[in-house]
Amino acid sequence: MEKNLKRMATMQRMQVTGLELFYKKGYYNTSVDDILKELNLSKGAFYYHFESKEDFFIQIIENLVVRKMYGMLIEPIEGHEHTLDLITNCFEDALETAVHNELDFGFVLSNFINEFNGRNDKIMKHLNDILKVWEVNLVSAIQRGKFNGFIDRHVDSEGVAVYLMSAYMGIRTLMVETAPSARKYRFMAQIRQYLKSIEAKTTTV
Amino acid sequence: MEKNLKRMATMQRMQVTGLELFYKKGYYNTSVDDILKELNLSKGAFYYHFESKEDFFIQIIENLVVRKMYGMLIEPIEGHEHTLDLITNCFEDALETAVHNELDFGFVLSNFINEFNGRNDKIMKHLNDILKVWEVNLVSAIQRGKFNGFIDRHVDSEGVAVYLMSAYMGIRTLMVETAPSARKYRFMAQIRQYLKSIEAKTTTV
DNA sequence: ACTATTACCGACCAAGTGGTCGGTCTTAGT
DNA sequence: ACTAAGACCGACCACTTGGTCGGTAATAGT
8 A cells, every 4th residue: 555655656756747748848759768867767667657658648648637627627617607707717817827838738738639640549539538528518618608698599509619629729829939928818808809799698679 | 954953853842742741740750761761762862952851841841831821821811802701711711621631731830830839949930930920911901901991990900810810720720630621610600700790880870 | 975063872870769677675564 | 584576777679760971873064
């Protein structure tokens, strides 16, 4: 039991550092040795805990990426209050995190999707699953919004979801180099504009 | 002179195949030998024409990516007709190209930006330059739209430009695996909705 | 016919790559 | 005190990478 704890701790350390480097330098461009060097561990340690580099990465997805995605982009919009506000605030928070150069897992995800697309089907499947969860939750949030009278009943929930995800992932790419803070600000203003356009028209004058 | 023609032809062949493979498998994950194998050429031929793999890639950007970007995403919105229609049609066309699995250079660009971000400043500079050109042209198209009375004078041109670019690059990431055609359709519907919300209100009743 | 340049070949190199494996400490259980 | 398993070490392997370099076939200019 105590043993198992040590095992878990080491694996966790490897995964955290692994994600950091994979994100910074890309999966294919980061060697197992790079990660090991950072942690002062040896090849032996790595292959004692993980089957392969690929297996290692998949465990990172399941253990770190999935959970963070939930915390940042899924849970925050699960409430029953004004749906569009929830979404707006959620995006605002996530982008603010990104501005401070911290890991923003929505972007981590789209980043990896771009890297593995057409190159590793097994990993792509895992990444797409997360995307699907995000999409499903957005769709049901929007439907809830319609039901609760916050969103125009005529809008296409699926469409809005796909659109929001697109916009979010796109702005993150645009934020990587040029004026992230300014771009975030402009982006949020336009998102609000768009979301306003799908609000329920209470003024059914 | 005749000689020079042959040189150009070979370089062109290398660049076209190079872009194809870099796009499909990523820059770091594509070896010079991969490209050479495809063309039945030797290492010697490659390094006779290009200084390095990096130099080769930069020439691809300048010769192929820049020009295609112009043709697909910049020139089409340079007219003086109804600006928002121009933008809509331009996006529609570019995404349709993407659905048929052909190279869509807007996405090629964002793809490479993701790959080189934080890894190769020199290349990033070139990529960002193209992005900048796109942005500038979008901004001026929108300002033209305002001037011509098609777009609400109160909207933030820069904001709209950044937002449109974001949305476009994002949807392309979402289209890489799941239901590209359906997603394109939904996306376009929402983009139209958004663009409608920034139209000039002719009904100033 | 001779020569010089262009365009290309392919063996070679040093530096990595993911992955293996025999060995060695430390610790827990008896 | 002895043993067995867990956690880790690091030398090693086959292979790939970007890049070099001495050569050669074809061609253009004279």
